[in-house]
Amino acid sequence: MTGVQITGLTVIGHDGAMVQPLDADIAPGRTLAVIGESGSGKTLTAKSLVGLLPRGFRAEGSVRIDDTTIELTAGDATWRTVRGGIVTLLLQDPFTSLSPVHRCGEQIGWTMDAAGRRLSRGDRDRAIAERLAEVKLPARVARAYPHELSGGMRQRVAIAAALAANPRLIIADEPTTALDASNQAEILDLLRAIQRERELCVILISHDLGLVRGRTDDVLVMRQGEVVERGATADVLSQPRHAYTRALIDADPALAGRTAAAPVVAEGDDAPLLRVTGLVKDFGERRVLDDVSLEIGAGRIAGVVGESGSGKSTLARCIAGLEREDAGVIAFDRVELAPGRSSRTPAQMQIVFQDPYSSLNPMMSIGAILREALRVARRPAGEVGSLLEMVGLPVEFARKRPAELSGGQRQRVAIARALAPSPRLLICDESVSALDVSVQAQILALLARLRDELGIAILFISHDLAVVRMLADTVTVLWDGRVVESGPCAQVLTEPRHEYTALLVAAAQRENSTITVGSAGEDSTE
Amino acid sequence: MTAALELVSAPTVRRRHRLPVTVALALGILALTALAVVFGGVIYPDATRQDILSGLLPAGTPGHPLGTDELGRDILAMTVAGAASALVGPVVVAAGSMVLGIVLGTLAGYERGWLDIVISRWTDLLLALPVLLAAIVVSGVFGGGYWVTVALLILLFSPSDIRIVRAGVLEQTARPYIEAARMLSLSRWRVMFRHILPNVSTLVLTNAMLNVAFALVAFSSLSFLGVGVPPGTADWGRQLTDNRAIMFENPWAVVVPAVLIIVVAAAVNLVGDWIGQRLSQVGVAL
Numbered sequence: 174m175t176g177v178q179i180t181g182l183t184v185i186g187h188d189g190a191m192v193q194p195l196d197a198d199i200a201p202g203r204t205l206a207v208i209g210e211s212g213s214g215k216t217l218t219a220k221s222l223v224g225l226l227p228r229g230f231r232a233e234g235s236v237r238i239d240d241t242t243i244e245l246t247a248g249d250a251t252w253r254t255v256r257g258g259i260v261t262l263l264l265q266d267p268f269t270s271l272s273p274v275h276r277c278g279e280q281i282g283w284t285m286d287a288a289g290r291r292l293s294r295g296d297r298d299r300a301i302a303e304r305l306a307e308v309k310l311p312a313r314v315a316r317a318y319p320h321e322l323s324g325g326m327r328q329r330v331a332i333a334a335a336l337a338a339n340p341r342l343i344i345a346d347e348p349t350t351a352l353d354a355s356n357q358a359e360i361l362d363l364l365r366a367i368q369r370e371r372e373l374c375v376i377l378i379s380h381d382l383g384l385v386r387g388r389t390d391d392v393l394v395m396r397q398g399e400v401v402e403r404g405a406t407a408d409v410l411s412q413p414r415h416a417y418t419r420a421l422i423d424a425d426p427a428l429a430g431r432t433a434a435a436p437v438v439a440e441g442d443d444a445p446l447l448r449v450t451g452l453v454k455d456f457g458e459r460r461v462l463d464d465v466s467l468e469i470g471a472g473r474i475a476g477v478v479g480e481s482g483s484g485k486s487t488l489a490r491c492i493a494g495l496e497r498e499d500a501g502v503i504a505f506d507r508v509e510l511a512p513g514r515s516s517r518t519p520a521q522m523q524i525v526f527q528d529p530y531s532s533l534n535p536m537m538s539i540g541a542i543l544r545e546a547l548r549v550a551r552r553p554a555g556e557v558g559s560l561l562e563m564v565g566l567p568v569e570f571a572r573k574r575p576a577e578l579s580g581g582q583r584q585r586v587a588i589a590r591a592l593a594p595s596p597r598l599l600i601c602d603e604s605v606s607a608l609d610v611s612v613q614a615q616i617l618a619l620l621a622r623l624r625d626e627l628g629i630a631i632l633f634i635s636h637d638l639a640v641v642r643m644l645a646d647t648v649t650v651l652w653d654g655r656v657v658e659s660g661p662c663a664q665v666l667t668e669p670r671h672e673y674t675a676l677l678v679a680a681a682q683r684e685n686s687t688i689t690v691g692s693a694g695e696d697s698t699e
Numbered sequence: 700m701t702a703a704l705e706l707v708s709a710p711t712v713r714r715r716h717r718l719p720v721t722v723a724l725a726l727g728i729l730a731l732t733a734l735a736v737v738f739g740g741v742i743y744p745d746a747t748r749q750d751i752l753s754g755l756l757p758a759g760t761p762g763h764p765l766g767t768d769e770l771g772r773d774i775l776a777m778t779v780a781g782a783a784s785a786l787v788g789p790v791v792v793a794a795g796s797m798v799l800g801i802v803l804g805t806l807a808g809y810e811r812g813w814l815d816i817v818i819s820r821w822t823d824l825l826l827a828l829p830v831l832l833a834a835i836v837v838s839g840v841f842g843g844g845y846w847v848t849v850a851l852l853i854l855l856f857s858p859s860d861i862r863i864v865r866a867g868v869l870e871q872t873a874r875p876y877i878e879a880a881r882m883l884s885l886s887r888w889r890v891m892f893r894h895i896l897p898n899v900s901t902l903v904l905t906n907a908m909l910n911v912a913f914a915l916v917a918f919s920s921l922s923f924l925g926v927g928v929p930p931g932t933a934d935w936g937r938q939l940t941d942n943r944a945i946m947f948e949n950p951w952a953v954v955v956p957a958v959l960i961i962v963v964a965a966a967v968n969l970v971g972d973w974i975g976q977r978l979s980q981v982g983v984a985l
Binding site: 493495514517518519522523524526527528531532533534535536537545546549587590591593594 | 898
């Protein structure tokens with residue numbers, strides 16, 4: 174039990190070193206946080222430690238885990254004996270990290286098998302149920318396929334699978350980015366408890382400073398492949414020495430408060446742009462939406478908050494007509510809309526999805542995607558440039574393909590496409606939750622600007638109360654398919670009436686206060 | 700560990716496009732075969748001419764480097780002329796079943812409902828038909844012939860294309876970019892053929908290449924059994940069956956067409972695999 178020593182870790186790509194030589198020690202039972210925005214090399218660092226670097230990249234250096242020393246230059250055969258059993262990787266994407274064609278219990282079982290533990294069928298089922306209980310999932314999840322679970326539940330299954338082989342080092346690459354605030358804290362606290370108990374070493378890669386604080390012991394701040402600051406987490410976050418660390422702290426929504434002051438709209442004016450009344454939606458036996466009502470005034474931003482599985486995405490999809498509601502009324506500009514797409518026009522509403530990687534057709538150029546959307550609105554193809562400009566992208570991007578763009582840039586293109594038919598309502602379904610904090614802040618600022626400049630109404634759906642608070646005028650809290658609270662943003666936040674809301678607010682404020690206390694830097698973000 | 704199975708996309712990494720030796724060799728073989736198809740008639744304008752008086756000649760006879768068969772037909776000339784039926788038919792079969800697969804598979808996968816049920820049950824029915832039996836029955840009813848065989852094989856090959864396209868379309872349809880297209884109220888045809896189809900093209904093209912190889916073997920088998928091309932046609936499978944009897948007098952008469960069937964089928968497979976890999980590297984979503 175000597176912990177983990179990383180010596181001279183370097184990642185080399187086509188254009189030279191992507192990660193400069195890096196050394197780090199992690200004592201047993203301790204957690205090292207690696208923070209930085211996308212492109213800082215934190216994910217490459219993580220992948221090099223499990224021998225999963227993408228093609229075209231190679232690593233140098235070595236890592237010692239207890240008594241095993243692994244050269245990072247090792248071939249796949251060597252890594253296969255190490256991965257899973259000694260070191261394991263938790264990935265950030267709960268949508269693709271599980272096999273879609275196998276039941277969850279089976280997938281947890283694989284890791285147990287890989288660790289060389291042969292169990293009888295009954296013992297195995299019990300062991301799988303125990304693993305699921307560890308991540309607070311009922312035993313019946315073992316029989317479920319990943320698509321039957323919400324994103325948060327899937328990530329819990331992935332965590333259970335990763336822990337099943339009793340690894341010595343866990344590398345968690347943004348493991349909770351897609352979970353809601355209360356779940357996020359719970360999962361990481363749980364991971365920490367198990368880690369302490371078994372004296373595991375954890376490397377937590379994150380952009381979320383609120384999570385890093387209080388749940389990690391040491392921190393490395395990376396920028397462009399270099400470690401710019403390191404030390405005990407509490408020290409680094411309370412007294413950042415490097416300007417970049419301060420910038421990261423300032424960009425965190427839990428700290429920053431509202432980015433855009435909402436214009437005061439006169440009360441008591443005409444009917445709302447969108448009015449949803451008594452919406453009900455069943456998936457088979459399960460009632461996903463139960464008597465949900467909601468209003469959005471023209472040019473206002475309405476937030477919908479809820480944890481994964483609360484039905485918030487289904488609500489968005491019913492409003493957009495991508496899903497047919499079973500009962501209830503959706504009225505747009507006082508006109509009742511029949512269920513389904515055919516009753517809606519592109520100029521009424523558009524939607525921006527969560528996953529920037531599959532929101533754009535990979536075979537079409539950005540220009541072709543935007544031209545198609547413009548043609549729908551009978552706008553000239555020449556307006557592609559002004560659309561790109563509106564979302565803060567250079568005109569030359571029209572020639573690029575989605576694969577050449579970062580997540581944030583793709584999301585901007587998705588917003589530009591949604592704006593092409595000049596919709597009066599923009600539905601953002603978790604549109605910023607897959608993005609880094611700094612990119613997230615930029616997209617939120619963009620949405621606030623679009624509302625101010627175009628007078629567009631926005632239905633902003635998120636699991637993250639801290640993010641909703643920055644943008645929304647009103648908040649609706651969904652819990653298990655029901656509206657448990659709704660009202661003006663400030664009122665709901667200061668006087669939550671439902672205990673679930675109180676929990677969400679507390680979770681968001683916990684992050685907020687720890688960061689606020691910790692941030693001494695006054696430097697502004699770029 | 701399942702999480703480790705995630706495929707890492709690295710769009711910024713440029714790969715050198717070096718042609719593997721095996722693929723270069725396979726491309727060479729296919730090029731030679733194609734040349735034989737185009738210029739075979741020029742070199743041997745009268746390949747199937749019989750010369751019963753001279754009869755069977757061994758390899759090495761002046762004017763007949765590979766000898767002749769029992770009917771006095773030159774083996775080399777027959778083999779070169781046989782390239783046409785070996786390549787054209789399979790390519791037409793693969794292309795034809797690809798078109799059927801694209802149209803029916805896309806309709807089934809995107810429209811779902813009763814159309815999907817009808818098309819899927821139809822593919823099940825076709826898959827249940829034994830190829831040889833069907834070929835024998837059809838040639839019995841319609842009198843056989845090259846193009847009847849082509850039509851039959853298109854029909855019998857289409858289920859794999861339909862199923863592959865349908866599965867690909869089902870997978871793509873659930874993706875946000877397709878929902879974004881629906882939000883723009885684009886026509887279903889535009890969504891199907893402009894958005895979905897290019898994203899399943901890798902699957903479709905790779906499968907079509909594999910089908911060329913399968914069709915070549917299927918053609919040769921049918922000709923060998925006498926239900927493919929009519930007697931007297933230059934065809935490698937036909938040569939096998941015609942020349943079985945003289946295997947010991949002139950082994951080349953059997954060995955050459957047999958080896959060519961194997962080599963050309965293997966070459967098509969290799970090139971098909973390689974094209975599939977190249978396409979998926981360019982960023983075509985599989």
